[in-house]
Amino acid sequence: MNIANTRTLSHRLLFAACALTLSFAVGAAQPAKKDAIVLDQAWARATPPGAPVAGGFVTIRNTAKRADRLLSATSPDAKTVEIHEMSMDNGVMRMRRLDDGLAISPNGTLELKPGGYHLMFIGPKHPFVQGxxxxxxxxxxxxxxREVRFEVRAMGSAAPKH
Structure with a gap:
């Protein structure tokens, strides 16, 4: 092989390596597709008139290859919506707002359910009526x-069985 052929081969290999590296970088920079998040079994508890809050529950599946995070929620049916967690603290059930949202691992599932993570509809603009x-x-x-529709179920309803 002469020097000219060696340089040509070196340039081709360098070009191929750069092109391959660039293709990976472009792929990594692509935003997650909306369909990477699958929302299932969304429901909320019915409320009596004048109730100050209502609970919302949903199963969230992240089908993407990278982690995502539920950051916030809004609803035309409530003044505000917050992400909450219920947990035991010294034998007492406590509820707290999660300002940083909730992480969802790659190809993972996050269940918002009674007694755990959930959405808190604060200041419902009308009673949430079963059905x-x-x-x-x-x-x-x-x-x-992502927009989600919550089926309103009877007060005292439990999470559906899978």
Whole structure:
């Protein structure tokens, strides 16, 4: 092989390596697709007239290859919506707002259910009546926003069995 052929081969290999590296970088920079987040079994508890809050529950599946995070939620049916956690603390059940949202691992599932993580609809604008639906928009760090419809179930309802 002469020097000219060696340089040509070196340039081709360098070009191929750069092109391959660039293709990986471009792929990694692509935003997560909205369909990477799957929302299932969304429901909320019915409320009596004048109730100050209502609980919302949903199963969130992240089918993407990278983690995502539920950051916030809004609803036309409530003044505000917060992400909450219930946990035992010295034998007492406590509830707290999660300002940083909730992480969802790659190909992972996050269950918002009674007694655990859930959405808190604060200041419902009307009673949540069994059989009706309410809507909310969930905002994710990578997948953007997703609208979800919550089926309103009877007061005291438990999470559905899988």
């Amino acid at each position: 009706e639906t309410i809507t909310a928009t969930l905002r994710f760090e990578h997948a953007g926003t």
